[in-house]
Amino acid sequence: MRRLAMRIATGLMLAVLPLAAAAQSEPFYVVENGQQGGPYSMDQLAAKAQSGALQQTTLVWANGMADWTQAGNVPALQGLWQATQTPPDQPPTLPETQPTTQPTNTPTTQPTGNPQLDALAEQERRDMGVPATNQLHSGAMHGPTPNSIPGGQLITTKGLTEMVQRQMPYALFDVLGGNETLPGAIPAVGASQAGSFQDQTQQQMGQFLTQLTQGKTDTPLVFYCLSVECWMSYNASLRAINLGYTNVLWYRGGIEAWKAAGFQTVPAGQMQQGQQPQQFNAE
Numbered sequence: 001m002r003r004l005a006m007r008i009a010t011g012l013m014l015a016v017l018p019l020a021a022a023a024q025s026e027p028f029y030v031v032e033n034g035q036q037g038g039p040y041s042m043d044q045l046a047a048k049a050q051s052g053a054l055q056q057t058t059l060v061w062a063n064g065m066a067d068w069t070q071a072g073n074v075p076a077l078q079g080l081w082q083a084t085q086t087p088p089d090q091p092p093t094l095p096e097t098q099p100t101t102q103p104t105n106t107p108t109t110q111p112t113g114n115p116q117l118d119a120l121a122e123q124e125r126r127d128m129g130v131p132a133t134n135q136l137h138s139g140a141m142h143g144p145t146p147n148s149i150p151g152g153q154l155i156t157t158k159g160l161t162e163m164v165q166r167q168m169p170y171a172l173f174d175v176l177g178g179n180e181t182l183p184g185a186i187p188a189v190g191a192s193q194a195g196s197f198q199d200q201t202q203q204q205m206g207q208f209l210t211q212l213t214q215g216k217t218d219t220p221l222v223f224y225c226l227s228v229e230c231w232m233s234y235n236a237s238l239r240a241i242n243l244g245y246t247n248v249l250w251y252r253g254g255i256e257a258w259k260a261a262g263f264q265t266v267p268a269g270q271m272q273q274g275q276q277p278q279q280f281n282a283e
């Protein structure tokens with residue numbers, strides 16, 4: 001699970017090689033139902049793609065790749081879906097009501113090999129001596145956090161910008177509720193609450209996410225708050241995981257890492273063109 005501990009565990013990855021450098025002969029690891037599976041050969045992955053078990057939005061990783069990424073991003077795997085209805089270079093899109101974030105001031109080139117993002121990824125992944133837990137955090141929300149999350153992945157700024165640049169479909173949630181936010185983020189402060197996975201907050205969040213994703217539990221969901229010392233997005237991610245979502249990405253670095261990378265934020269409440277007003281507020 002060392003890589004699954006990421007960005008959603010792809011949280012600002014360690015500097016390595018570009019995705020295109022992953023050789024077809026390398027075994028791949030796959031996130032299946034929130035757990036890491038593999039290693040799989042190309043023949044095994046082809047069989048999974050034919051059966052529908054491997055989607056272009058499924059998170060995969062192999063030696064030589066900078067971070068976990070959606071399978072449709074990997075050149076070595078794109079041929080697996082040529083016989084399907086969805087072209088390999090056009091991953092399935094979310095409903096029109098789904099905001100896909102296109103942050104301003106993001107680099108026009110791929111972040112792979114970017115020393116600034118690589119160094120930031122190391123900070124976002126650093127071990128603070130806090131064990132991962134599958135229980136909602138009920139203590140102070142400001143403090144050291146684990147560097148992994150059971151059933152989800154840690155995603156770094158590098159991993160997030162890669163998703164943005166490839167225009168992959170996903171939903172981004174602001175669990176902090178401050179005066180500024182990442183462009184396109186959906187306010188979801190209520191999802192940070194402590195409690196239990198049987199409480200009213202959980203029920204309301206389940207209804208909200210079902211409507212937002214049209215019941216597609218493999219929709220990539222990205223949750224962030226302030227920084228690596230903020231538990232709010234960890235709780236929100238755990239709630240989504242316990243609702244059965246299989247591509248939950250915990251952006252551990254949060255808004256502080258985003259700004260440290262030189263990317264812009266927008267005033268809270270400001271929507272992008274075409275974005276529908278929506279937010280999750282637990283009662």
